[in-house]
Amino acid sequence: MTLFLTLLSGISWMLVYIDCIRLGIKQKTYGIPLFALALNIAWEGLYSFLGLKLPIRIQTIVNIIWFIFDLIIVVSYFKYGKNDFPKSAKKYFIPFSILTFASCLALQLAFYWEIGYSHGPIYSAFLQNVVMSILFIIMLFHRNSKKGQSMVIAVAKWLGTLAPSILMGVVQGINVYVITCGILCSIFDILYIILLLNWNKIL
Known part of the structure; x- marks a missing residue:
């Protein structure tokens, strides 16, 4: 069960990143909101680096792949984000974007230094996933279009967070924080899916 949920999360988020990259190139945009992207790449970079110092786990390999994909999306952001x-x-x-990436790295480091390697990545990841789920909805309305977005991204993003929510919130022991964040993510992710499905009717 642990391996299945870990792989489901990893593969789902890879699908999110791949489709974001595909649409970014096709539509000349970026697919992940700035603050979500900055928190993501800081988390992935930090825990990929720290994971290499330990016996290599599947999650570390997944983190490295996520980090590489996110780097490509960061390039898309700096290329098209000004629009x-x-x-x-x-x-x-440029200065605001650099400040945002630096601030998000500082936040991830603060989580790590204060909480440690065992729980730091878990608590920071689930908090940023709640933020990300909300930001995707905000981006949809801010752009007033589905540019850079797709149902693949929406559904894979939901499953990519739901899987670790079940794993770390239930399977590995009851964790109220993880369960709460997982429920909130699912609420906003399902709302995002519904909005995408009915976007033409909303306009």
Whole structure:
């Protein structure tokens, strides 16, 4: 069960990243909201590096693959992200973006230093997944279109968080924090799926 849920999470998020990259190239955009992207790549980079210092686990390999995919999305963000900035703020695009990535790295390091390797990545990951689920909905309405988004991304994102929520919140022992974050993610992810399915009716 542990291996299945770990692989389901890993493969689902890989599908998210691959489709984000595909649509980013095709539609000249980026598919993950800035703060979610910054938190993601900081988490993946940190725990890929730390994981290499321990006996290599499946999760470490998955983290490295996620990190590589996210690097490509970061390139897409810096290439096309200015288009989503208000006209009056476009000149601040680069410094604001750099500040955001640096701030998110600082937050991930703070989680690690304060909570440790065993629980730090779990608690930070689930919190940022709740934030990410909300940000995808905000991005959809901000763009007022499905540009850079797809049902593959929406469903895979939901499953990619649901699997570790079950694994770390139930299978490996009851964890109220993980269960709560998992439920919140599912609520917003399912809402996001419904919005995508009915977007043409909403407009």
